[in-house]
Amino acid sequence: MFKIRKVDRTNFKDIPDPCKHCLYWQTSGPDEKMLKPEMESKKREWVKKVVRRFGNCCFIAYLSGVPIGFVQYAPAEFFPRVKEYASGPPSKDSVFLACLYIINEDVRGKGLGTAMLENFLTELRGKGFRAVETFARKSSENNPSGPLKFYLKHGFKIKADRNDFPLVRFDLPT
Numbered sequence: 758m759f760k761i762r763k764v765d766r767t768n769f770k771d772i773p774d775p776c777k778h779c780l781y782w783q784t785s786g787p788d789e790k791m792l793k794p795e796m797e798s799k800k801r802e803w804v805k806k807v808v809r810r811f812g813n814c815c816f817i818a819y820l821s822g823v824p825i826g827f828v829q830y831a832p833a834e835f836f837p838r839v840k841e842y843a844s845g846p847p848s849k850d851s852v853f854l855a856c857l858y859i860i861n862e863d864v865r866g867k868g869l870g871t872a873m874l875e876n877f878l879t880e881l882r883g884k885g886f887r888a889v890e891t892f893a894r895k896s897s898e899n900n901p902s903g904p905l906k907f908y909l910k911h912g913f914k915i916k917a918d919r920n921d922f923p924l925v926r927f928d929l930p931t
């Protein structure tokens with residue numbers, strides 16, 4: 758059975774590796790140190806801070822009780838890394854989708870990523886947000902939020918296109 762849950766203090770431990778200790782978006786500059794297991798407590802602090810100031814910012818996807826996917830989002834001001842993307846900056850009226858990732862390769866391509874995206878869009882719409890933006894990737898799916906094709910298929914439009922990582926936007930229906 759497939760379930761998607763918000764992250765809180767009871768299930769933070771379920772965030773799949775490497776997402777549980779990944780601070781790629783929370784930092785800037787060289788990123789090789791930002792994927793070390795010892796970063797987990799910093800990630801936990803970051804989640805607490807964003808929940809306090811913005812509200813829920815992460816989901817975990819479970820398949821038969823096993824965590825297989827992760828979604829991370831917030832206003833772009835919480836993600837210093839966005840400044841390094843040539844197609845940016847994301848608009849101030851949008852929520853930035855930093856990661857949408859199915860860790861287990863054997864369950865990709867079965868509609869679960871679509872279900873995670875739809876769940877996330879429904880949550881934002883329910884809270885009255887206007888739009889979502891992310892940096893999708895043209896040449897590969899190896900990208901925190903996945904490939905451009907996935908977003909075009911789901912109604913996102915290219916907003917700025919300066920390199921392999923165009924900024925794409927979805928306006929939430931009011």
Ligand SMILES: CC(C)(COP(=O)(O)OP(=O)(O)OC[C@H]1O[C@@H](n2cnc3c(N)ncnc32)[C@H](O)[C@@H]1OP(=O)(O)O)[C@@H](O)C(=O)NCCC(=O)NCCS
Nearest residue numbers: 858859865866867868869870871898899900901903906907
């Ligand atoms: C991108 C991702 C979230 C999509 O989730 P998914 O469950 O595999 O995708 P879905 O089955 O819901 O696909 C829906 C549509 O998106 C598109 N799509 C999905 N994955 C794609 C890919 N790798 N390349 C091109 N299009 C893709 C297709 O159009 C697909 O529709 P189709 O099956 O009718 O062709 C998932 O495949 C993933 O996490 N991949 C790894 C990405 C990665 O390496 N991230 C690094 C993180 S640091």
